[in-house]
Amino acid sequence: MNREAGMPLHTRIFIGLAVGLGLGLLCNIVLPGDPRVQWVVANVAYPAGQIFLRSIFMIVIPLIFTAIVLGIADLGDIKKIGRIGLKTLLFTVVITGISVLIGLTLVNTVKPGVGLSEQSRTALIGALSNNEKVSGIVTSAGEAKTPIQTLVEIIPRNPLADAVYAFDPEYRGGGLLSVMFFSVVFGVALAVSDPRRTAPLVQGLQGLYDVIMKIIEFAMNLAPYGVAALIFTTASQLGFEVILVLLKYVLVVIAALAIHQFVTYGLIVRFFARLNPLKFFQSIREVMLTAFSTSSSNATLPTAIRVSSNELKLNRDIANFVLTVGSTANQNGTALYEGITVLFLAQFYGVELTIGQQLTVVLLSILAGVGTAGVPGGSLPLVVLVLQTVGVPAEGIGIILGVDRILDMCRTVVNVTGDITLAACVDASENRASAKDTGVA
Structure with missing residues (x-):
């Protein structure tokens, strides 16, 4: 591996995280609302963080296409591709359902929304009516598609348009899901085509994939600084008054995410992937730190692919396929968060x-988890859609905006860990199937 001699990358990322968080909180406490801090955020920290994020986002589309196509083409066996796809789908639905049930059980037990004084509640509700950010999210939710529309639009009319506008919050097309669908179809067609005629194309795609990996290596050298800038921006702007009002809610979300992260995934890794959970979490710590700092499954995808292959020694083709699909379709942490x-x-x-309405929340959260964009704040319009469905005022989304960034960081860690857990389980299952086919015990 091409890493700097001395301090490992994940250690440098953690130092950047600690420095950015410490300075941000210090500014929030000592200099609240200070124009000098606002200037630093607007002209230094925010742009620096965005440079890091954009250096990752710029290669997500080509990475998704090449990883899926090469993964399917290298697998070759269509039956094997279908088997892996079915395992991925079943895992996503079942484990996402478990995550939502964990969240609903905890929120029904603790009841974080009960107990606010009438004065605090009235003040918060009154503040929402003039919140432009809330209005924008509600408008986006009002334009959200039904499950049937989402299913139809996964099949792209123009995959290039979906690739171009995949990260545009105003785009109402299939986006990344459509890009993935096209990549899967392209990969399957490539796998069943005459290899003598398609060999140059495969070599070209492999060369493109290698170049993308090198760009990722360049980008990750910026990670410690980008992480520090992103965390400083968040911590310096987050008001403690809002945190205190919403502390119970935040703790419930974090507790539910922690249970799912370490208990649910730990058991799955132990009994299905046949891995030591402690070693598993230790091996992916760089991925978890990247996910926490960027709040984006898509931005973390390159690191997840690299770590899965290099640290966990997973089959590269399986890891590429499962992690790429999972970065959008396997959003366990997001579904849990939405339910709570x-x-x-x-x-x-x-x-x-009612119980029926809560079951509706479970089902909609699972579907929303599958359709959520793996970018910061991508779940908020879908939360509003679920709120509207069960008769809760949509403007209520503004109540949690102040702490959403922190929770976004936490649930992204769970999302990405779920993707790697899925890849490890599929890899172990395929290894057992191969061993059985060859008669090896």
């Missing part, structure tokens, strides 16, 4: 949800 948020806001507004 809907019930919290229902409690806040005094809306009693």
Whole structure:
């Protein structure tokens, strides 16, 4: 591996995280609302963080296409591709369902939305009516597609348009899911074509993939500084008053995410992937830190692919396929967060949800988890859509905006860990199937 001699990358990322967080909180406490801090955020920290994020995002589309196409083409066996796809789908639905149930159980037990004083509740509700950010999210949710529309639009009319506008929040097309669908179809077609005629294309795609990996290596050298800038921006702007009001909600979300992260995934890794959970989490610590700092499954995808192959020694083709699809379709942490948020806001507004309505929240959260863009804040319009479905005021989304960034960081860690857990399980399952086919015990 091409790493700098001495301090490992994940250690440098953690130092950047600690420095950015410490300075940000210090500024928030000592210089709240100070124009000098605002200037540093607007002209130094935010641009520096965005440079790092953009250096990652610029290669996500070519990475998705080449990783999926090469993964399927190298697997070759269509039956094997279908088997891996089915395992990925079943894991996503079942484990996402478990994550949502963990969240709903905890929020129904602790009831974080109950107990606010009437004065605090009235003040918060009143502040929402003039919040432009809230209005924008509600508008986006109002334009959100039904599950049937989402299913139809996964098949792209123009895959290039979906690739170009995949990260545009105003785009109403299939986006990344459509790019993935086209990549899967392209890869399957390549796998069943005459290898003598397609060999130059495969070599060209492999060369493109190698170049993308080198760009990722360049970008990750910026990670410690980009992480520090991103965390400083968040910590310096996050008001402690809002945190105190929403502390119970935040703790419930983090506790549910931690249970799913270390208990659910730990058991799955132990009994299905046949790996030591402690070694597993230690091996992917760089991925978890990158996910936490960027709040983006898509931005973390290159690191997840590299670590899965180099540290966990997973089959590269399986890891490429499963992790690339999972970065958008396997959003366990997001689904858990959405379920808790809907019930919290229902409690806040005094809306009693029946068992049937809560089951609706479970199902919609699973579907929303599959369709959520793996970018910071990508789940908020879908949360509003679920709120509207069960009769909770959509403007309530503004109540949690102040702490959403922190929770976004935490749930992204769970999302990405879920993708790697899925890849490890599929890899172990395929190894057992190969051993059985060859008669090896």
